[in-house]
Amino acid sequence: EFSSFLKQKMLHFGDRKVGVVGCPVHHGQAKPGTEHGPDALREGGLIKKLMGLGLDVHDYGDVGTPSHEDDHHFDLPVKNPKHVATASENIAADVYNVIKSGRTCLALGGDHSMAIGSIFGHSLAEPEHVVVWVDAHADINTPLTSSSGNMHGMPLSFLVKELQPYISKLPGFEFIKPCLSAKNIAYIGLRDVDPGERYIIEKLGIQSFSMSEVDRHGIKDVVEKAMHYLDPEGVKPIHLSFDIDALDPSLAPSTGTPVPGGLSIREGNYICEELAATGRLTCVDIAEVNPSLGNERDNLITVNSALSIITHCFGGRRQGTYPKNYQIPIPTHTNHVAPPPS
Ligand SMILES: NC(=[NH2+])NCCC[C@H](N)C(=O)O
Numbered sequence: 001e002f003s004s005f006l007k008q009k010m011l012h013f014g015d016r017k018v019g020v021v022g023c024p025v026h027h028g029q030a031k032p033g034t035e036h037g038p039d040a041l042r043e044g045g046l047i048k049k050l051m052g053l054g055l056d057v058h059d060y061g062d063v064g065t066p067s068h069e070d071d072h073h074f075d076l077p078v079k080n081p082k083h084v085a086t087a088s089e090n091i092a093a094d095v096y097n098v099i100k101s102g103r104t105c106l107a108l109g110g111d112h113s114m115a116i117g118s119i120f121g122h123s124l125a126e127p128e129h130v131v132v133w134v135d136a137h138a139d140i141n142t143p144l145t146s147s148s149g150n151m152h153g154m155p156l157s158f159l160v161k162e163l164q165p166y167i168s169k170l171p172g173f174e175f176i177k178p179c180l181s182a183k184n185i186a187y188i189g190l191r192d193v194d195p196g197e198r199y200i201i202e203k204l205g206i207q208s209f210s211m212s213e214v215d216r217h218g219i220k221d222v223v224e225k226a227m228h229y230l231d232p233e234g235v236k237p238i239h240l241s242f243d244i245d246a247l248d249p250s251l252a253p254s255t256g257t258p259v260p261g262g263l264s265i266r267e268g269n270y271i272c273e274e275l276a277a278t279g280r281l282t283c284v285d286i287a288e289v290n291p292s293l294g295n296e297r298d299n300l301i302t303v304n305s306a307l308s309i310i311t312h313c314f315g316g317r318r319q320g321t322y323p324k325n326y327q328i329p330i331p332t333h334t335n336h337v338a339p340p341p342s
């Protein structure tokens with residue numbers, strides 16, 4: 001038993017190609033600053049860290065997020081639907097192109113309304129994909145169940161087929177075709193779920209591993225169960241949508257809707273290592289990093305947590321890694337120090 005434990009699989013760096021897409025959206029919620037998320041992650045050393053993992057990285061820059069006048073809905077409390085729709089359409093196009101070009105997509109938020117576009121774009125390239133949604137929140141409010149009107153609390157409702165009879169027509173959203181079934185989604189980390197969301201989760205039978213399940217079963221069982229449920233054969237492309245507020249606020253203070261009692265960095269990294277090890281992670285969202293909230297130290301902690309989560313999605317492993325053709329260096333005449341004469 002124990003010896004098999006020690007015989008860990010030695011894995012060198014992946015040969016994977018990564019495409020980074022900045023999604024600087026903030027109109028899905030009320031606190032300005034998430035639009036600076038992509039640049040905060042880049043300035044924190046994101047690209048260098050990914051290249052350090054031996055990956056071929058291309059940064060596609062940020063998608064356009066054009067603004068609209070009169071962006072409110074007269075009968076619904078939904079905020080900025082046109083703005084969110086246009087940004088989503090642009091995000092979907094870029095994510096689709098990145099994945100079609102054979103790269104794994106890393107979509108940098110931006111508030112979590114970004115996932116409308118990234119998941120839809122992913123589905124155009126890989127219709128069979130499944131979604132692991134790591135978040136304190138369920139983000140499956142419909143425009144009518146939402147009490148805030150913030151669209152970062154609604155992204156999944158526009159994508160889930162079974163919910164469409166309950167979804168109001170919103171300006172700009174005509175391009176979206178619901179691309180997920182309830183059985184294609186698994187939540188991890190929930191701890192702030194609205195009544196309407198809980199009802200939807202139960203009615204549609206969406207797999208949800210709240211922090212209670214993480215406490216009860218441990219993160220290993222939770223990830224195993226989630227993956228077995230989503231794809232027992234282990235063949236489908238995976239979309240990881242990681243809201244930084246899934247982590248405990250001590251690890252991600254610079255975010256708009258922190259909720260105490262979150263995942264540890266070990267649990268977060270474990271999820272990512274396991275998903276990466278499948279070799280089927282095709283798109284990762286990192287949402288809700290807001291550098292305008294908190295002080296400089298809070299920002300640093302949040303960005304470093306996000307970078308840790310990202311690197312473990314792209315081949316970083318806590319056991320260590322090495323490049324593909326790694327050899328132990330052999331001393332040569334130029335660097336071999338002769339023993340001193342006796
Ligand atoms: N992506 C997030 N941080 N979402 C928070 C959503 C909070 C709340 N459930 C709402 O709908 O307004």
Ligand SMILES: [Mn+2]
Binds near residue numbers: 137245257288
């Ligand atoms: Mn959240």
Ligand SMILES: [Mn+2]
Binds near residue numbers: 139152243
């Ligand atoms: Mn979220």
